[in-house]
Amino acid sequence: MGQDAKKQGKEENLMPILEHIGELRKRLIAILLVVFVGLIIGLVAANPVYNYLMAQEPVNGLPLHTFSYWDGIGIYMKIAFIVALVLALPFTLFQVWSFVKPALEEKEQGAALRYIPFALLMLLLGFAFSYFVVFPMAYNFTTSVSERLGLVETYGVVQYFSFLFNIVIPISLMFELPLVIMFLTKLRILNPLRLRKMRRLAYFLMVVIGTFITPPDVISDLMVAVPLILLYEFSVFLSSIVYRKQLEKDAAWEEEFNSLQNT
Template identity: 40%
Template sequence: MNHQPDQERALSDHLTELRRRLMLSAFVVFAFFLIALPSVKYVLAYLQADLVERGLELNAFGVADPLMIYLNLALVIGLVASGPFLLYQLWAFVAPGLHPNERKATLAYIPIIFILFLIGLAFAYYWLFPLVLDISTDLGQDLGLTQIIGASNYFTFLLQLTIPFGLLFQLPVVTMFLTRIGVVTPYFLSSIRKYAYFALFVIAAFITPPDLTSHLMVSLPLFFLYEISLSISRITYRGVLRREKEAMVKEQMDLMKQMNEK
């Protein structure tokens, strides 16, 4: 008879906890945003270096463009810098519903996720972005076009190109987690390899210029990333089987011990 009030109280507690963690996360992001403000002009100068080397310059077509670029970039820096804290808050919210061994395992994912995200950003910025810039510049010269680059469009395009790769580089850790909880197995991942390759090939087509060379130069690292994920799945799956076997042996020994005691 008292289940309903208990459920409502538990839901209220969860919502209160969620609101508290969201407010704390927003405060930390805002703090990093303020800290990032003085460094934005140096980051902007660094991000424009590729254009300067190509003899190009950015133009502000809107009155508020410089201000919006400045604030948006500071916000992006703040979000990236606060990434580990945000991931920890997410983990802390779901941790009470996990077993002790699951809590320890998922907590270890936080630095891995953050490092892979940074590697994905670095790959996209130092490998993919110059490639796209060279192809676009060369194509413009071949067509006899004068490129007048808007600052707002330039940085929007930069973020749209780099952030997805930061997310795509989460594939190994996602695969590890899904294998650990039994959602996927290395045999399943091997069986869908050709479909996964096709999906990654399509994704590469969306984020690269319509050029076969650049398409392949992006697709091949994604295929390699999938193979790394498959290898990680195999290692994780062997660990899962070993733990299950150890648990079964322990259970049998406990059962035999109880029978002997009787």
């Protein structure tokens, strides 16, 4: 009898876990389907996007070369994949929200849902900052070094776009930091106290990122590292707002609970 009860208890504990895994699997499949549809749209949009990028400074008028038969296809696929990720981002965040929705209260559900359009906005701001500010600095620095050395500039299309994407994509993703921190604070995984303790480490990482993706000169490094540090501080500020509301709510609940006990 005791063994049967233990077995039944284990099965009851296992069922919610299996249900969560099944729910997660469904949402991942839905996300992959949307990414696939976005990839098809991206393949259609790849040529206009490529033409737009090639018409902008600093590459405007600069001939790019292919050194492999697959270079052109590779560029098409990279552009299409980035377009697919941008298009799929709102749906992906909605699926994440739907998955954690049962763990949130009604007000928190609405607040978390409002993050989705802002996530897309922050990603686009990151694209703009990295493409129009950081990338020209890095490009001008590398070409100036080549000129000093008397080198003939012969660029491959793969090398150019790899150089571009390696700068644009990481910075764009970093612009999601405030929303990620706010969301984790809502879930009580992070709080501003912990973030302030991590400040030195965070500053160090921001400087490393700024140094890694920009030319090796102090001004360029600061022009990237300082906005990233400000982004982190803005994230801490937003986290403190969410955390303060949570404390006020907890205090109100505790006061109400104590008053009910006294009666």
